[in-house]
Amino acid sequence: MQELTSDAAIELRGIDKSFGSVQAVRGVSLRIERGSITGIVGENGAGKSTLMSILYGLYRADAGEIRVEGRPVEMTSPRDAIGRGIGMVHQHFMLVDSFTVLENLILGAEGGPLLAGGLAAARAELARLAQDYGLAVDPDARVSDLSVGEQQRVEILKVLFRGARILILDEPSAVLTPQETNRLLQILRVLRDRGVTVVLITHKLREILSVTDRVIVMRRGEVVAERATSKTSAEELAELMVGRKVRFSFDKAPARTGEPRLVARGLSLVDDRLVRVLDDISFEVRAGEIVGIAGVSGNGQSELLQVLAGIRRPTGGALEVCGRKVDAAHPADPAEMRELGVAHVPEDRLRQGLVPAFLASETSILGYQDREPFCHNYLLDGPAVGKYCAELMDRFDVRPRTPGLLSSSFSGGNQQKLILAREMARHPRLLLVGQPTRGVDIGAIEFIRRELIASRDAGCAVLVVSVELEEILSLADRILVMSGGRIVGEVAAADADERTLGLMMTGARAA
Amino acid sequence: MSTAPRPLPGWVEIGLMPLVNVALAFLLVGLIVELIGADPLQALKLLVLGAVGSSESIGYTLYYATNFIFTGLAVAVAFHAGLFNIGGEGQAYIGGLGCGLAVLALDRYLPGLLTIPLAILASAAFGAAWAAIPAWMQAWRGSHIVITTIMFNFVASALMVYMMVNVLIAPGSMTPQSRGFEASAAVPSMQAALQWFGIAVARSPLNLSLLLALLSSAGVWIFLWHTPWGYGLRTMGHNPEAALYAGTNLKRMTMLAMCLSGALAGGVAVNELLGVHHRLVLDFAAGYGFTGIAVALMGRGHPLGIVLAALLFGALQQGGAELAFEVPAITREMVVVIQGLVILFSGALVHLPRPWLQALFARKG
Ligand SMILES: Nc1ncnc2c1ncn2[C@@H]1O[C@H](COP(=O)(O)OP(=O)(O)OP(=O)(O)O)[C@@H](O)[C@H]1O
Ligand SMILES: [Mg+2]
Numbered sequence: 001m002q003e004l005t006s007d008a009a010i011e012l013r014g015i016d017k018s019f020g021s022v023q024a025v026r027g028v029s030l031r032i033e034r035g036s037i038t039g040i041v042g043e044n045g046a047g048k049s050t051l052m053s054i055l056y057g058l059y060r061a062d063a064g065e066i067r068v069e070g071r072p073v074e075m076t077s078p079r080d081a082i083g084r085g086i087g088m089v090h091q092h093f094m095l096v097d098s099f100t101v102l103e104n105l106i107l108g109a110e111g112g113p114l115l116a117g118g119l120a121a122a123r124a125e126l127a128r129l130a131q132d133y134g135l136a137v138d139p140d141a142r143v144s145d146l147s148v149g150e151q152q153r154v155e156i157l158k159v160l161f162r163g164a165r166i167l168i169l170d171e172p173s174a175v176l177t178p179q180e181t182n183r184l185l186q187i188l189r190v191l192r193d194r195g196v197t198v199v200l201i202t203h204k205l206r207e208i209l210s211v212t213d214r215v216i217v218m219r220r221g222e223v224v225a226e227r228a229t230s231k232t233s234a235e236e237l238a239e240l241m242v243g244r245k246v247r248f249s250f251d252k253a254p255a256r257t258g259e260p261r262l263v264a265r266g267l268s269l270v271d272d273r274l275v276r277v278l279d280d281i282s283f284e285v286r287a288g289e290i291v292g293i294a295g296v297s298g299n300g301q302s303e304l305l306q307v308l309a310g311i312r313r314p315t316g317g318a319l320e321v322c323g324r325k326v327d328a329a330h331p332a333d334p335a336e337m338r339e340l341g342v343a344h345v346p347e348d349r350l351r352q353g354l355v356p357a358f359l360a361s362e363t364s365i366l367g368y369q370d371r372e373p374f375c376h377n378y379l380l381d382g383p384a385v386g387k388y389c390a391e392l393m394d395r396f397d398v399r400p401r402t403p404g405l406l407s408s409s410f411s412g413g414n415q416q417k418l419i420l421a422r423e424m425a426r427h428p429r430l431l432l433v434g435q436p437t438r439g440v441d442i443g444a445i446e447f448i449r450r451e452l453i454a455s456r457d458a459g460c461a462v463l464v465v466s467v468e469l470e471e472i473l474s475l476a477d478r479i480l481v482m483s484g485g486r487i488v489g490e491v492a493a494a495d496a497d498e499r500t501l502g503l504m505m506t507g508a509r510a511a
Numbered sequence: 512m513s514t515a516p517r518p519l520p521g522w523v524e525i526g527l528m529p530l531v532n533v534a535l536a537f538l539l540v541g542l543i544v545e546l547i548g549a550d551p552l553q554a555l556k557l558l559v560l561g562a563v564g565s566s567e568s569i570g571y572t573l574y575y576a577t578n579f580i581f582t583g584l585a586v587a588v589a590f591h592a593g594l595f596n597i598g599g600e601g602q603a604y605i606g607g608l609g610c611g612l613a614v615l616a617l618d619r620y621l622p623g624l625l626t627i628p629l630a631i632l633a634s635a636a637f638g639a640a641w642a643a644i645p646a647w648m649q650a651w652r653g654s655h656i657v658i659t660t661i662m663f664n665f666v667a668s669a670l671m672v673y674m675m676v677n678v679l680i681a682p683g684s685m686t687p688q689s690r691g692f693e694a695s696a697a698v699p700s701m702q703a704a705l706q707w708f709g710i711a712v713a714r715s716p717l718n719l720s721l722l723l724a725l726l727s728s729a730g731v732w733i734f735l736w737h738t739p740w741g742y743g744l745r746t747m748g749h750n751p752e753a754a755l756y757a758g759t760n761l762k763r764m765t766m767l768a769m770c771l772s773g774a775l776a777g778g779v780a781v782n783e784l785l786g787v788h789h790r791l792v793l794d795f796a797a798g799y800g801f802t803g804i805a806v807a808l809m810g811r812g813h814p815l816g817i818v819l820a821a822l823l824f825g826a827l828q829q830g831g832a833e834l835a836f837e838v839p840a841i842t843r844e845m846v847v848v849i850q851g852l853v854i855l856f857s858g859a860l861v862h863l864p865r866p867w868l869q870a871l872f873a874r875k876g
Contacts, residue, residue: 309756310758311755311756333758333760334755334756334757334758335757335758335759336758337758338758344756346756351750351752351753352752352753352755352756353753353756354753355745355746355749355750355753356749356750357749358745358746358749362742365742366746366753366756366757367756367757367758369739369742369743369757370739374739375738375739378738378739379733379737379738380736380737380738380739380742382737
């Protein structure tokens with residue numbers, strides 16, 4: 001290779017990118033050292049994903065120059081990027097569920113008309129990659145049987161398999177449990193030590209501080225700061241991102257609880273494969289308190305939320321929601337639940353919480369489309385919906401404030417804020433929240449948590465499910481720990497810390 | 512570029528691209544015409560004149576377009592709900608059964624002003640019922656709607672032959688058709704209607720069903736984009752999980768979407784039986800149901816686009832017939848090839864010109 005003297009893996013000069021009237025990236029110049037881990041942080045909508053998409057050939061920059069390993073390149077498609085040794089792991093996995101790991105690996109790189117040869121070569125290569133990078137995955141396992149963390153490893157392997165020397169990860173830990181995240185960070189360190197250049201986008205400053213060599217801070221499309229990780233702190237980064245001081249913890253008044261709004265008695269759920277995913281769950285949530293559900297993801301929390309929201313019917317036990325009895329014989333669908341005053345922020349915003357092809361204004365009434373003031377005389381009132389959406393956007397600082405934009409055009413964190421706004425704005429009696437701050441920036445985390453506590457103080461009963469222990473600890477008044485579909489413990493927030501909760505989560509599993 | 516379509520300006524996407532598609536199809540048609548030894552330009556001229564050259568040919572074009580609007584809307588409504596209704600043909604046919612039964616039962620006792628609306632309702636209701644069965648089988652039993660609607664086309668066809676030959680045939684008739692409807696039960700022809708205003712046009716099968724088709728288009732537009740049910744229907748089409756989350760009952764919504772779709776297909780029966788044949792006949796729906804798929808595709812599922820696409824297909828149908836009549840080298844089959852190519856380019860290959868248009872317009876967008 002020529003120009004081995006240049007140590008920059010990537011150099012960007014004066015990159016601009018606009019979508020219509022929104023300037024997503026403006027005049028970005030940066031340099032990423034070979035064999036380093038560079039973190040990119042910034043508020044929701046700062047332009048991080050857009051910048052990386054330009055680098056990966058998904059978008060074409062309006063202006064500017066891209067140099068990869070010293071040479072100027074013209075990126076017009078991901079194929080070009082892959083050809084230059086750039087690989088990207090998307091937040092939403094692009095794997096074929098019914099294929100094995102090996103089959104996924106060679107997808108698009110089959111290496112000939114007959115699969116057998118390609119497969120054998122791939123198997124050998126996979127073994128080598130697993131050896132070199134400590135990325136062990138069973139090549140013959142079906143992707144649908146793998147955990148989320150393992151699927152992500154397959155994505156990384158896929159990128160390395162195509163010969164990538166530069167690896168871009170966009171919010172890789174948003175879908176991982178803390179344990180899986182630690183594994184991932186470990187893998188990234190190994191990759192760096194083997195000479196791979198890693199670019200990591202994340203909202204979690206803990207990850208930035210523990211694994212990166214340098215950090216780039218973006219705000220409103222620009223690079224506003226660059227630091228060596230060893231010479232900065234979470235507080236400084238937070239301030240650089242948001243432009244003001246961010247408080248990481250806040251005091252809340254003791255809860256003043258009222259009547260029970262949600263009572264679960266012996267709730268159970270057996271799924272289609274006859275697995276008992278919820279087992280004899282009993283608890284209550286009262287007006288004016290926040291109850292947190294902690295647990296390693298995949299232990300029934302998602303199913304519990306779905307049952308409580310009316311999306312799935314419990315197979316046993318009973319619920320009392322705002323005074324109404326719900327059980328297998330008297331089910332309530334999500335519309336009836338909403339009628340009772342239940343609001344639900346789903347865990348998976350792209351799959352459940354919004355329709356990417358709808359306008360933001362349409363998304364802002366999902367589930368409430370047949371209510372006043374959006375609908376009168378059986379007709380939707382477009383202007384009223386647009387106005388309502390604009391109000392929500394103002395209150396929750398959703399950017400850009402354009403109700404007429406497609407929901408898919410908003411950055412991940414802004415989509416989340418819009419959904420939260422929709423569910424919280426109508427003063428629910430019971431608020432169910434799954435992963436409230438997944439994918440949102442720290443400024444917004446502070447805001448969202450404050451809003452949840454304000455709802456509580458206004459007398460709403462709040463149930464929060466989160467895999468982030470720190471989040472549960474800072475929000476909840478009482479904490480329930482779930483494991484294996486059961487509630488294995490309850491503690492008052494005042495008596496809990498990450499260590500005891502962690503022990504409860506795992507200790508019960510061993511039992 | 513294939514992975515992330517860069518957005519084009521709206522007018523290019525909706526206005527220019529279909530035109531480019533059609534132009535490409537015609538280019539290829541021209542080549543084929545050249546190959547079989549006819550003059551492409553002459554053929555094009557005959558085609559266009561045949562479609563819009565006289566008030567009579569315009570009448571025919573609009574009459575065909577009426578059917579295409581109904582079936583195009585039918586396909587589009589189901590498609591917005593994420594359902595691929597290939598059964599427009601059968602639904603139109605059974606709609607005709609409803610229409611015929613209603614008129615045969617009522618036309619001797621009620622005035623036309625009552626018979627006609629009731630017959631229209633019967634067409635819609637029978638079309639809806641015929642779509643409801645596959646919808647029910649999909650919603651509650653998990654049978655795939657593409658398969659069942661195709662099969663129901665055959666069942667409809669067999670059922671109609673049985674009904675016509677054994678039950679509804681006019682006494683003493685040798686052909687399987689019902690007795691003629693009373694004159695009061697006819698939807699007025701456009702010629703007659705325009706005569707009321709003192710406008711003289713040539714005779715053609717065009718009748719006031721066209722207005723019903725246009726009203727239906729407006730209705731579909733309002734329903735899909737301006738009612739909570741239409742909102743729920745589109746949500747289901749994009750993302751069933753989000754629809755479930757929003758409190759939409761997916762089974763009921765599947766029924767609603769398919770019944771609406773079937774009812775719209777039933778409009779073909781109104782145009783054909785009440786407007787043209789004035790009796791119940793066999794095979795009046797032939798081909799319209801399937802072409803409706805292409806019309807809906809080309810019209811991008813939007814009622815306005817569907818009306819425009821229906822006009823194009825109507826013109827092709829009419830102009831093509833004239834062309835086959837005038838030029839011996841171009842047979843009826845050749846005209847089918849032309850239609851097929853337009854369908855191919857504006858349906859299956861609809862994104863073919865996208866990269867070129869992107870190169871031209873994306874930067875300005
Ligand atoms: N396809 C698009 N069309 C229109 N606007 C877009 C599109 N993609 C991104 N944007 C806008 O560009 C800006 C930057 O978005 P981007 O997704 O890069 O943000 P981000 O920094 O990744 O944010 P997040 O942390 O929330 O993921 C946002 O204002 C967004 O709304
Ligand atoms: Mg992003």
